[in-house]
Amino acid sequence: MNTPHPAAGEVILKGIPAAPGIAIGPAYIYSKEAPGVVKKEITPDEVGSEVRRLKNATARSQKELQKILLFAEQKLGSQSAKIFEAQIMILGDQILMETIERRIADENLNAEYLVSDEITKYKKMMLAAHDEYMHERAHDLDDVMNRIIRNIQDQKLFSRLEGESIIVSETLTPADTVIFSRNQVLGYATDRGGMTSHAAILSRSLKIPAVVGLRNASRQIQTGNRIAIDGYSGLFIINPGEETLQNLERKANRFKEFEEQLTEIVGLTAETPDHRQIELSANIEFPEEIDFARLQGSAGIGLFRTEGQLLGLARYPSEDEQYEVYRTVADQIYPHRVIFRTFDIGGDKLVPETYQEANPFLGWRGIRVLLDRPDLFLNQLRAILRASAGKNVHIMFPMVSSVGEVRMAKEMVEQAKADLTKQGIPFDPNIKIGVMIEVPSAALLTDQIAPMVDFLSIGTNDLIQYMLAVDRDNNAVAHLYQQFNPAVLRVIKMTIDEGHRHKIWVGMCGEMAGDPLATVLLMGLGLDEFSVLPSMLPEIKKIIRSVKVREAKRVAEKALTLPTADEVKKHLISYMQMRLPDIPLES
Amino acid sequence: MIEKEITITNRAGLHTRPAAALVKTAARYKAEFLIQKDEFEINGKSIIGVMTLAAEQGSKLKLRFDGPDEEEAAAAITDLFERGFDEN
Numbered sequence: 298m299n300t301p302h303p304a305a306g307e308v309i310l311k312g313i314p315a316a317p318g319i320a321i322g323p324a325y326i327y328s329k330e331a332p333g334v335v336k337k338e339i340t341p342d343e344v345g346s347e348v349r350r351l352k353n354a355t356a357r358s359q360k361e362l363q364k365i366l367l368f369a370e371q372k373l374g375s376q377s378a379k380i381f382e383a384q385i386m387i388l389g390d391q392i393l394m395e396t397i398e399r400r401i402a403d404e405n406l407n408a409e410y411l412v413s414d415e416i417t418k419y420k421k422m423m424l425a426a427h428d429e430y431m432h433e434r435a436h437d438l439d440d441v442m443n444r445i446i447r448n449i450q451d452q453k454l455f456s457r458l459e460g461e462s463i464i465v466s467e468t469l470t471p472a473d474t475v476i477f478s479r480n481q482v483l484g485y486a487t488d489r490g491g492m493t494s495h496a497a498i499l500s501r502s503l504k505i506p507a508v509v510g511l512r513n514a515s516r517q518i519q520t521g522n523r524i525a526i527d528g529y530s531g532l533f534i535i536n537p538g539e540e541t542l543q544n545l546e547r548k549a550n551r552f553k554e555f556e557e558q559l560t561e562i563v564g565l566t567a568e569t570p571d572h573r574q575i576e577l578s579a580n581i582e583f584p585e586e587i588d589f590a591r592l593q594g595s596a597g598i599g600l601f602r603t604e605g606q607l608l609g610l611a612r613y614p615s616e617d618e619q620y621e622v623y624r625t626v627a628d629q630i631y632p633h634r635v636i637f638r639t640f641d642i643g644g645d646k647l648v649p650e651t652y653q654e655a656n657p658f659l660g661w662r663g664i665r666v667l668l669d670r671p672d673l674f675l676n677q678l679r680a681i682l683r684a685s686a687g688k689n690v691h692i693m694f695p696m697v698s699s700v701g702e703v704r705m706a707k708e709m710v711e712q713a714k715a716d717l718t719k720q721g722i723p724f725d726p727n728i729k730i731g732v733m734i735e736v737p738s739a740a741l742l743t744d745q746i747a748p749m750v751d752f753l754s755i756g757t758n759d760l761i762q763y764m765l766a767v768d769r770d771n772n773a774v775a776h777l778y779q780q781f782n783p784a785v786l787r788v789i790k791m792t793i794d795e796g797h798r799h800k801i802w803v804g805m806c807g808e809m810a811g812d813p814l815a816t817v818l819l820m821g822l823g824l825d826e827f828s829v830l831p832s833m834l835p836e837i838k839k840i841i842r843s844v845k846v847r848e849a850k851r852v853a854e855k856a857l858t859l860p861t862a863d864e865v866k867k868h869l870i871s872y873m874q875m876r877l878p879d880i881p882l883e884s
Numbered sequence: 885m886i887e888k889e890i891t892i893t894n895r896a897g898l899h900t901r902p903a904a905a906l907v908k909t910a911a912r913y914k915a916e917f918l919i920q921k922d923e924f925e926i927n928g929k930s931i932i933g934v935m936t937l938a939a940e941q942g943s944k945l946k947l948r949f950d951g952p953d954e955e956e957a958a959a960a961i962t963d964l965f966e967r968g969f970d971e972n
Contacts, residue, residue, distance in 0.1 A: 383900050383935070391911075392930030419936045422924070431938050438932070612895055 306536045310514050312486070313775075314531035315497035317832060318506030319549040320484030321525040321542065324518050325462035327473070334446060337407040344402050351397060351408040354448035359388050361444065383434060387441045409446045416442040463524055465515045474499045484508075484526045486533050488515050501830065508533050512772060529881075551881055558879075559835030563594035567827075567838045569820070571845040576826035577838055578633075580806055584622060587629045590831040594838060597633035599754070599828025600693075600806040601626060603677065604640050616676045623684035634689045636731065636754070636828075637681045639674070641695035642666055658768070663696020663733075668705055678713035685725035692728060693754060698736040700745050706732075707749065733806070735759035740788045747799035754828070755792055757807025761785055779862035780809045786818075786857060786865065793823045804828055813880050814869050816840040821853025836880065843877055885950040886958045891942065894968035898939040902969040907931045909960055915951030917961065928961070 339347055366381045387393070397411045404411075416438055423435040461481040466473070467488045474485065485500050485507040500507040506528030514533050518524060525534040525545055529552070534541060567577035578599030579590035590598065606614050606622055614622075626635050643662025654660040667674040681692055694706050710730060717724050734740050735756030747753065761780055762769060769778035779785070789805075796803035804826030809815050811829030813836050819827070820841065829837055852872055859865045873882060894902060910917045910929045917928035921943060926933030928947070939945060949958045 386900070386904055386931045387935075390907075390931045392927045393932050416932070419932050422936045423938070426938050434935055612899060 307538045307541060308517070308535040310511050310517075310533040310535070312508040312511035312514070312531045312533055313770075314528050315509045316485075316500040316505060316507035316528050317552070318484065318504070318528045319525070319545050319552075320463050320506045320528070321537065321545060322461050322463050322483045322523070324465045324486075324520060324522045324524045326515055326518070326520045327464050327466040327469075327477075328515075334409050334413045335407075336410040339401075339405050339407055341405060344405065347401050347408050348398050350449055351394070351401070351412070351445075354408070354445050355388060355394060357448045358441070358444045359385070361448075362388060383437045384441050387438065388445075409449045412445050412449070413442060463526060465518065465524070467515050474503070484528065486511055486514055486524075486526050488512055501832065504832075510770065510772065510775075548881075555879065555881055556835070559839060562835055562838055562842065563592070565594070565838070565842065567596070567841045569841060569844060569846050569849075571847060573846045575820065575824075575841050576802075576804065577834060577841065578636075578826065578828045579831045579834060580811075580828050581831065584625050584629070586831060587626065590834070591630075593831045593834040595633075595831060595834055598626065598630055598635040599804055599826055601635055601637050602641065603637055604642055607640070607642070613673055613676070616680045619677060619680035620683045623681055623690070627684045627687055627690050631687055631689050634691060636691040636693050637684075638693045638695055638733070639664070639667055639677055639681075643696075658762070664694050664702050664706060665696065667694075668702065668709075671709065674709055675713050675716070678710055679716060682710075682713055682717055682724040682728060683722055685728050686723045688725045688727075690725065690728060691731060691752070693731045693733060693752075695733050695756070696736060696759070697732045697734075697746070698738045700742060700749070703732060703746055703749050734792050735763070735807075737764050737788070740792050743792045743795035744798070747796050747801055750801065752801050752826075753792060753796050753803045754826070755789060755803065755805040755807060757785075757789075757805060757809035760788070760807065761809075764788065780812070780815065781856075781862040781865040781869070783857070783860060783862070783865065786822075789819075789824075790822050790853075790857065797823060802826060811837060813837065813840060814866070814873060814882055817844050817849045817852050817872065818856055818865075818869060819853075820844065820846060821849035821851070821856075840877060840880060885948060886954050888947045888949075888958060888962055889944060890947060890962060890965045891944050892939050892965065893941065895941055897941050897943065898934055898937055900935070903931055903934040905969050906934055906961070906964060909964055910957065913949075913951070913953045913957035913960070915949045915954040915957040917957060918948040918950075920946040920948070 362381060362385050366385065369381060393415065397408070397415055400406065400411050401408060420435050420438045423431045423438065461483050463484045463486060464477050464482055465486045469485060469487050482505055484505060487509045488511050489509070497507060497509055506526055508526045508528055508531050511533050518535055523536060525537040525542065526532065527534070527545060527548070529548070537545070567575045569575065576596060576599070578597040579593070579595040580600040580602070581587065581590055581598055582602040582605035587598075603619075606619065623637060641663050643657060643660060643666055661669070678692070681690060684690055692710065694703070697703055707730060714724065714726065729751035731750050731752035731754055732739065732746060733756045734743065734753050736759070739746060740760065743753065757780060761767070761778060761782070764785060765777060765779065765782060767774050767778045769775045793803045802825040805819065805824055806828040810819065810827045811833040816827070816837055817840065827837055852869070856865050856868055859868060870882060873880060892898065898906065907929055919926055919928045919934065919937060921937050921939055924937060926937060928934065947958070947961060951957070
């Protein structure tokens with residue numbers, strides 16, 4: 298709301314807010330380009346010292362990577378840290394190193410040139426493969442090569458980062474995000490990427506402000522330029538003026554004060570003043586996020602994204618490996634419940650296998666992949682069932698678009714149960730099964746689907762994109778992605794009403810559930826469960842505890858009569874400003 | 885010199901972990917160990933080389949062992965492939 302007026306020399310770019318917070322400081326442009334390598338001849342008596350330079354640089358690189366691995370394990374858990382395994386192994390490749398040493402002696406060329414020459418050979422072969430996995434490994438090679446060359450040249454990678462910086466880059470891999478977070482990183486800004494990209498998710502769990510989808514921001518500035526990023530509204534400001542800085546600082550303070558107030562309500566339940574209990578739970582992807590979710594007052598996990606386990610893996614994890622993760626989560630959250638969503642792969646999500654599609658969002662993803670891969674699906678279902686012995690585990694299916702898919706998925710659950718019974722392995726025979734409502738056809742068929750399941754969870758991110766035919770990562774149409782579009786509100790209402798008619802609960806795990814501007818509206822529409830980012834829990838709880846269901850219903854009824862998204866939004870903003878002026882709103 | 889042809893049976897092909905197991909086993913022997921796939925030939929004791937092969941499940945590879953302990957090396961490596969790197 299506080300759109301600053303640009304001062305002289307000030308440039309404001311609008312991106313997608315990926316992780317909340319405000320950062321002001323010098324930019325550090327991070328590019329994956331190799332450090333400059335020059336081909337130089339050396340004299341035969343320099344061979345010995347050149348080989349020593351190579352050996353020292355390799356040893357130093359190894360030490361650096363071991364440190365990064367250790368840090369990633371502490372911050373993200375050993376599963377996620379596996380993304381660094383490949384790089385460490387390449388550094389330890391004796392044959393590669395011997396080849397380079399031999400060439401130094403035979404060809405009398407400098408070490409960094411030969412490192413680059415040898416590794417680039419392999420990189421080219423990898424890039425020639427039409428395989429996402431190989432392309433990622435090629436990036437690993439790049440990272441390793443640049444690390445060795447940098448160490449040969451005796452440069453420190455983050456020397457310029459020793460002060461505090463905002464990392465600006467075309468794109469960031471999960472590895473980059475973690476590596477940088479060891480330093481004094483104030484924030485992240487990237488040209489590409491969406492809210493659900495892995496780097497965005499990681500920056501939220503590392504609690505570092507981030508703005509993504511900035512198109513060409515990294516080419517508009519240089520390292521050392523003063524910039525500011527606003528991770529609440531997705532702004533990237535070059536040469537921020539005095540007035541802008543004051544506004545941003547005020548905003549940061551307002552959020553901070555509000556966050557401090559919220560700590561009081563962490564231990565309270567999400568109950569309205571007219572005594573309606575609303576289930577308030579957290580969306581997470583890694584077991585390591587549970588502590589933070591609990592600290593924020595979560596009553597359970599409303600969405601555990603199991604595809605997080607695939608991060609950086611070239612294969613699907615085995616049943617036992619999955620069971621370990623699910624059991625840890627179920628035990629830690631007990632007696633509250635956890636809803637495991639089966640692998641939602643395809644679309645923009647990582648997959649160990651690559652399948653080229655012209656239109657991945659309309660393609661092979663979610664339940665479609667699982668039903669085509671019964672082995673993979675059964676492995677996962679057995680792993681989830683084994684973790685359900687404490688009776689606090691639910692299963693949820695993503696991307697359902699027809700009744701037939703629900704039937705088949707339920708049959709698979711029965712088969713997985715039969716397998717376990719045969720082996721005498723305990724599980725919860727009455728495990729609750731639900732589906733995501735995120736495809737318009739499933740929403741329209743709620744009356745048929747509801748009697749087949751125990752709960753529904755509305756996935757607004759996909760539902761809105763499919764309903765409005767808008768890819769919100771496409772900058773040209775992103776503004777047409779409107780969660781308050783009257784058509785969206787009607788479908789949400791219909792889904793909730795049909796669920797209730799069949800006596801099952803209806804939740805929401807899309808981003809809309811965590812938007813404070815939508816909370817009262819959703820309460821009024823009768824939503825039973827809100828599953829949100831852990832960082833949003835206290836704020837949503839505060840709203841729920843302040844507004845009676847009766848009052849929320851009036852707000853929702855009015856909203857349903859309005860013809861445009863803008864009018865709905867205006868109505869909600871004016872209600873919130875009048876009724877709950879303390880809640881900071883973003884829009 | 886011993887030559888063998890094998891087919892990859894484990895699901896993940898020669899991705900990171902199986903590649904590491906292969907290189908580790910090969911390093912125990914003095915014999916030179918080369919792997920050929922299509923037009924590429926790489927040193928089987930080099931992890932970067934094995935990773936570059938990107939051999940998928942079902943790929944056919946030609947293995948060559950040359951050195952004093954080539955028999956033992958060939959037996960150990962073939963066994964590893966046949967067991968599917970214990971990944972199946």
